Amino acid sequence: MASREDKIQYLETQIENEKIAGSGGANCVGIARKQIELSRLYRATGNVPQSDYALNEALKTLEDPMCISTNESTKLINAIKNFQSNPNMANMQKMPALYRYIGLIILLVGYGGIYLASNYLLLPSDYFLVGILVVFVLSMWIGSALRRRYIRSIRDSQTNTVDSSNDPKFRNP
Numbered sequence: 001m002a003s004r005e006d007k008i009q010y011l012e013t014q015i016e017n018e019k020i021a022g023s024g025g026a027n028c029v030g031i032a033r034k035q036i037e038l039s040r041l042y043r044a045t046g047n048v049p050q051s052d053y054a055l056n057e058a059l060k061t062l063e064d065p066m067c068i069s070t071n072e073s074t075k076l077i078n079a080i081k082n083f084q085s086n087p088n089m090a091n092m093q094k095m096p097a098l099y100r101y102i103g104l105i106i107l108l109v110g111y112g113g114i115y116l117a118s119n120y121l122l123l124p125s126d127y128f129l130v131g132i133l134v135v136f137v138l139s140m141w142i143g144s145a146l147r148r149r150y151i152r153s154i155r156d157s158q159t160n161t162v163d164s165s166n167d168p169k170f171r172n173p
Contacts, residue, residue, distance in 0.1 A: 106143065
């Protein structure tokens with residue numbers, strides 16, 4: 001896997017190449033998305049001023065009069081302005097696939113287990129229907145509980161790094 005610096009260099013060259021190619025404002029959203037990704041990488045490496053500069057460049061790209069205004073560009077502009085007005089906003093990370101699809105995995109395994117149990121243990125059809133409903137409810141409940149716990153742990157870890165209110169030296173007596 002490439003390092004962050006390699007990704008930053010790659011994105012910078014891609015952005016420059018797309019700007020030089022000039023598509024007459026048709027590819028503003030693509031360029032802005034790459035600039036936002038570049039901003040995220042700069043922030044992850046600790047270069048906050050360069051990250052802010054890349055974010056401002058993305059905003060300028062989207063607000064350029066040559067840029068074709070679409071719903072997607074409007075949403076990106078609003079997201080950038082929201083991020084700039086809330087500097088302590090959590091840095092959103094992509095949720096791991098296990099947490100996103102755990103409900104479907106439980107559903108698939110549960111339905112497979114019910115099918116095998118009904119064929120090999122000769123369960124009555126009433127139990128089959130009840131089993132399907134129980135597996136469905138459990139998959140929804142466990143999936144949402146694990147996603148909530150993951151999001152809460154990410155939010156708490158980011159709050160602890162940004163906010164010093166948990167440090168006893170900074171607490172009010």
